[in-house]
Amino acid sequence: TSTRIQFSWKPQGGTGDSPYTVRLLGKPGEVEKRILNETSTAFENLLSGHQYQISVDVSTCSKNVSTSLTVQTAAEIYIGTTRITNEDFNPAYQNKSSREFMEFENKFIMEITKHLPQKIQELKNGTKLRIVINSIKEGSVIVLFVIVLDVEQNITKTEISDAFTEALNSTVFEVDLKKTVVEARNSCQPGLNDCDQNAACTAEGATYSCRCNQGFTDKSPQVPGRVCQQDLPSQQTTPVPPDANTTKTTGFTGSTSNSVFTTTFTSAPCMPVSVEVQNVTAEEIHISWTSGSKGSLYNISVRDGRQEINKTTTKETKAVFKHLLPGHVYNISVAVSSCAENNQTSVTVRTDPASCFKITEFCSAESTGCSELKGIVCSKNQALACSVLLKSRTFNNTLYNSDSEGYKALAESIKTDVVGGMRAELNSDRFDIVVLGFRPGSVVVDFLSLLPKEEPVDVHFIETSLSKILRNKFGNETEVIVQCK
Structure with missing residues (x-):
């Protein structure tokens, strides 16, 4: 229905395994x-x-088996566009999460609702109808919105169009009626329906219907075209007796509101996840991932040392983690939710440490940021924050991940050459460095040079010596900046 999904399942070809983990993802x-x-x-x-994804997972024969289905709750959907001439466009309207966007949306919906016919107002107030702004564009202010109506409400397409057009013309907004349209949405556009990929979609006013293509059998005939199974070629076959050595498969047959789907899995449904760090700032880490398990749900975990600070499940294949500490190391793992924990893939990333070294009293008790680096910088050492631009190198995203072979190889190469060369220059075997990470442009290396507190430090000499060593290794265009902490 418009607000309810009923779902059932059973194992194929054998006894039921339990317990089952059932997830609903919006x-x-x-x-x-x-x-x-x-x-x-x-x-x-x-x-x-609204489209929801339902998954059912169960462990059987020491393996995880999962099936999932995308279901769209029923609705009649209309799209509207109007141009408001007595409002000025605010660039913040381009961000749907901004306070300005949300305030405008609330005002827009409230004004329209006040001027709708009582019959439609009652549907709106009774949650049978909702209005959502998809976007706000410039010129003066152009609003693109959606009207979502529960099915079987006995409201015609003409009633909706006329009611909303008249309501818009009665609000505090001055609307350009020539630029105002309310019409049934074509839900047969990609991503706007839950027809099977082997079904044809037909727009029917503000809703749609699905029908399996020729050569496919409809496995959900009461809600047609949602699960279409390819017909087997017609040919004579000779029965084969069961073979005790044949590999068995496990799966589920499930139903949703009178529709039925069948999925069969081989004994190893878990596919590896490949994780890539896309961008890192002082307070954010952006990642994306790919997997051979199409349409899967993913468990994402962020750990700060041994403590898990963020855990979520999503069907998306990218994520942004915000409000992190600068110069801090985080471990992020991604796994298909139906797979065992040992199938997860993880990356280890340090947020950009540059802002840490702009703090004047970095080692004072009042300075609470960059706590992880304070343990290195403010203990027994004199620390010099060093930044090196390697113009001869090209950055790739594996250099964000300190677990990657590329990161380890470059970090070890720099550490070996710099430590060896600087110990010779300083005539001291107590010089050391800690590589903090790499940033794009071409490749920027951040590291700490460490010397015992009792040894005198000439920052200019350190910078000159580091430049000589690194230019000898990476070319004359290498640039070095040293900052005493």
Whole structure:
């Protein structure tokens, strides 16, 4: 229905295994999870016209088996566009998370609702109808919005169009009626329906229907075109007796609101996840990942040392972690949620430490940021924050991840040459460095040069010596900056 998904499943060709882990995923990070011994459940109070992914996982024969299905709750959906001439465009409107966007959206919806016919107002106030702004564009202010109506509300397409056009013309907004349109959405556009990939979609007013293509059998005939299974070629076959050595497969047959789907898995459904760090700042880490397990749910974990500070499940293949500490090391792991923990892939990343060394009283008790680096810098050492630009090198994203072979090789190469060369220059075997990380442009290396506190330090001499050593290794265009801490 518009607000409820009923779902059941059973193992194929054998006895039931339990417990089952059932997940409902809406938008990223929004998950309902249930551990059940039963083989059916229902999710209620859902949004109409919204796509949800349902997965069922079970461990069988020491292996994880999973199946999933995308289901869209029923709705009639209309799209609207209007141009408001007495409002000035604010660049913040381009960000749907901004306070300005949300304030405008609330005002827009409230104004329209006040001037709708009572019948439609009651649907809006009773959560049978909702209005959502998709985007706000410049010129003066152009609003693109969506009207989502629960099915079977006995409202015609003409009633919706006329009611919203008249309401817009009655608000505090001055609207350009020539630039105002409210019409049924074509839900057969990609991503706007839950038809099977082997089904044809037909727009029917503000909703749609699906029908399996020729050569495919509809496995959910009561809700057609959602699960289409390819027909087997017609040919004579000779029965083969069961072979005790044949590898068995395990799967589920499930149903959602009178629709049925069948999925069969081989004994090893878990595919490796490949994680790539896309960008790192002082307070954010951006990652993406790929997997052979299409349409999977993923468990994402962020650890600060031994402590897990963030855990989420998503069907997206990218994530941004915000409000992190600068110059701090985090371990991020990604795994297909139906797979065992030892199938996870992790990266280790240090946030950009540059801002740490701009703090004047870095080692004072009042300075609470960059705590991890303070342990290195402010103990028994004199520390020099060093930044080296290697113009002869090209940055690649594996250099964000200190677990990668590329990171380890470059860090070890720099450490070996710099430590050996500087100990000879200073005539001291107590000089050392700590590589903090790499940044793009071409390749920027951040590291700490460490000397005992009792030894005198000439920053200019250190910088000159480091430049000579690193230019000898990486070329004359290498640039070195040294900052005493």
